[in-house]
Amino acid sequence: MFARVDFVKGHGTQNDFVLLPDPGVQLDLTPEFVSALCDRHRGIGADGVLRVATAGALRDAGVLTALGAGIADDDWFMDYRNGDGSIAEMCGNGVRVFAHFLAAHELVSERSFTVGSRAGARPVTVHAVTGSSADVTVNMGPARLGVDSKAQIDGRRYAGVSVDVGNPHLACVVDGLTPQDLADIDLCGSITFDNTVFPHGVNIELITAPLSAGAADAEITMRVHERGVGETRSCGTGVVAAGAAALRFMGRSEGTVLVNVPGGQITVTVDDENTTLRGPSVLVGAGVLNEGWL
Numbered sequence: 001m002f003a004r005v006d007f008v009k010g011h012g013t014q015n016d017f018v019l020l021p022d023p024g025v026q027l028d029l030t031p032e033f034v035s036a037l038c039d040r041h042r043g044i045g046a047d048g049v050l051r052v053a054t055a056g057a058l059r060d061a062g063v064l065t066a067l068g069a070g071i072a073d074d075d076w077f078m079d080y081r082n083g084d085g086s087i088a089e090m091c092g093n094g095v096r097v098f099a100h101f102l103a104a105h106e107l108v109s110e111r112s113f114t115v116g117s118r119a120g121a122r123p124v125t126v127h128a129v130t131g132s133s134a135d136v137t138v139n140m141g142p143a144r145l146g147v148d149s150k151a152q153i154d155g156r157r158y159a160g161v162s163v164d165v166g167n168p169h170l171a172c173v174v175d176g177l178t179p180q181d182l183a184d185i186d187l188c189g190s191i192t193f194d195n196t197v198f199p200h201g202v203n204i205e206l207i208t209a210p211l212s213a214g215a216a217d218a219e220i221t222m223r224v225h226e227r228g229v230g231e232t233r234s235c236g237t238g239v240v241a242a243g244a245a246a247l248r249f250m251g252r253s254e255g256t257v258l259v260n261v262p263g264g265q266i267t268v269t270v271d272d273e274n275t276t277l278r279g280p281s282v283l284v285g286a287g288v289l290n291e292g293w294l
């Protein structure tokens with residue numbers, strides 16, 4: 001018998017997702033299914049998929065082998081997949097949209113709660129919520145700056161620093177790069193990076209040098225090429241990596257950075273032990289997949 005598959009479409013600063021409420025963990029999220037769903041011509045179209053189920057249900061179904069520290073059986077768990085069907089540890093825009101969905105559908109009783117992810121527990125606060133929009137803060141855990149590395153993009157080499165935000169990033173602050181220069185870079189062509197530093201692939205951020213900003217310590221503009229997706233209009237974990245790299249460029253390890261991305265603006269706060277991300281979420285609409293579509 002055909003199992004009904006409901007979906008919700010949402011985005012965080014235009015990094016867009018298909019949410020699949022699947023409390024019984026009945027869906028088989030094969031790479032073929034996920035990539036077809038995310039395909040902008042033959043599917044719904046999205047950068048990634050967020051399955052909505054509890055951590056305990058995902059473990060009992062064998063999707064997770066164990067729950068990370070601080071994640072309880074009853075916590076909602078963001079089972080994230082990239083548009084190519086690959087699994088990633090964490091998604092900073094996705095977790096805001098996921099929290100918005102839970103709050104808007106009254107699946108949580110408080111405005112502050114924990115969302116599980118493969119990178120660990122992520123405490124969230126939904127400040128304001130309607131059925132279509134929300135403002136959400138996520139505690140993203142530490143941003144661990146690592147080694148210097150390089151990427152080759154559009155025929156040019158970019159130097160950056162590896163940043164572990166639960167998933168891998170190469171954050172390249174480019175001195176002298178204007179937002180217009182950044183907009184002119186071709187992020188669709190061939191991109192190479194050091195596989196010995198990033199054996200599991202990497203998300204790459206190109207970032208303008210930090211400028212002073214009103215209430216924040218700095219303002220930057222960023223574009224991103226995501227592992228398993230390609231260029232996206234925003235990346236929450238990338239924003240955290242970019243904020244940490246921009247602060248390092250300024251000789252600081254702590255501060256608040258406004259990050260402009262093609263899809264909007266997000267605020268990241270970095271300290272020695274933790275980072276937070278605050279930004280919008282939009283739920284666009286909902287539907288049901290047609291039987292026989294795939």
Ligand SMILES: N[C@@H](CCC[C@H](N)C(=O)O)C(=O)O
Nearest residue numbers: 088091092093167235236237
């Ligand atoms: N768009 C996400 C990051 C999604 C995962 C990434 N592509 C990876 O493979 O690590 C975000 O908002 O953080």
